[in-house]
Amino acid sequence: MRYFILFIVCLIISLNTAFSQQEKLLTHFMYDKMSVNPATTGTEDGISSAMVYRNQWDKIVGAPNSAVFNLEANLNKFLIGGAGISFYHDAIGFIKQNNLILNYSLPFQVREAGMFNVGLGLGIVNFGMDPDWITPSNNNNDILLPKASSGTNLDLNLGLYWKSFKGYYVGISSTHINEPVIRSMNYVNKRHYFFVAGNRFVSLLGQGKDLELQTLVRSDLIKTAADINMRYFHKNLFYAGITYRTTESVCFLAGFYPIKNVTLGYSYDLTTNGLNTVSRGSHELLFRYRYLIPDPPLEKSKHPRWL
Numbered sequence: 001m002r003y004f005i006l007f008i009v010c011l012i013i014s015l016n017t018a019f020s021q022q023e024k025l026l027t028h029f030m031y032d033k034m035s036v037n038p039a040t041t042g043t044e045d046g047i048s049s050a051m052v053y054r055n056q057w058d059k060i061v062g063a064p065n066s067a068v069f070n071l072e073a074n075l076n077k078f079l080i081g082g083a084g085i086s087f088y089h090d091a092i093g094f095i096k097q098n099n100l101i102l103n104y105s106l107p108f109q110v111r112e113a114g115m116f117n118v119g120l121g122l123g124i125v126n127f128g129m130d131p132d133w134i135t136p137s138n139n140n141n142d143i144l145l146p147k148a149s150s151g152t153n154l155d156l157n158l159g160l161y162w163k164s165f166k167g168y169y170v171g172i173s174s175t176h177i178n179e180p181v182i183r184s185m186n187y188v189n190k191r192h193y194f195f196v197a198g199n200r201f202v203s204l205l206g207q208g209k210d211l212e213l214q215t216l217v218r219s220d221l222i223k224t225a226a227d228i229n230m231r232y233f234h235k236n237l238f239y240a241g242i243t244y245r246t247t248e249s250v251c252f253l254a255g256f257y258p259i260k261n262v263t264l265g266y267s268y269d270l271t272t273n274g275l276n277t278v279s280r281g282s283h284e285l286l287f288r289y290r291y292l293i294p295d296p297p298l299e300k301s302k303h304p305r306w307l
Helices: 002-014
Strands: 047-055 065-074 082-092 095-110 114-129 149-164 169-175 192-201 209-219 224-234 238-245 249-256 262-271 282-291
Touching: 082 114, 095 149, 224 249, 238 262, 249 282
Parallel strands: none
Antiparallel strands: 047 065, 047 282, 065 082, 082 095, 095 114, 114 149, 149 169, 169 192, 192 209, 209 224, 224 238, 238 249, 249 262, 262 282
């Protein structure tokens, strides 16, 4: 545990630049590993779905609004590996982006240590804008003003993920490997890199009282930022936590389990940069459902000789 805390401290000191909004930003990143690292697809038992809505920088006109939907399944009881689909929508002002990715992960067991997964995500990215210009002369036909347009191109993600049988995990990945170009808008979806790590300390604070530490680092090799999160879980009833996002905000999370396999969550980001004078923070809502697949039925012979 002390090595993990030391890593977090070093990370806070070293990361001092902001991260661009070309990639989505989620406080509940722990429920959205698949869309940034396809190797995490289906690494939990059963079928999982997660939906997240984010209203960033509340009360600022044109600020980002994002929605994410993930559906993934562990197929090891029937085939090999995990499969899933991820959809992401982001709107900033009059600019909109949509990503639809199909993901697959292939697991390899390393003796009694853990599982090493290799993942591939293949899909499409759509980028467009529909501007409504207001000019001093009320002349919206100025040829220098960009017009409404959109385009679609192929998108490719790759990832590696290690999940130890002792509880900790580490992953590294890259999105937009092919750097898809929307030629009608002269727009390039730049390649991004992600590092994720975490551990859940079961019953660390008493029976049924767990503590989870995790971090997500995002970079385009020009700007880098990290989310560092700590959450407390109380007897499968609720969780509460705090996240520090370098140079941007301090985030507070809370969630509960109203019925079996269902998670409802909310987070509030307290803006700490120059936008804190005009923004009322950021809000995020989470809904998650997990279904455990029953074991296949055993086939029994009815041949009279074997009765």
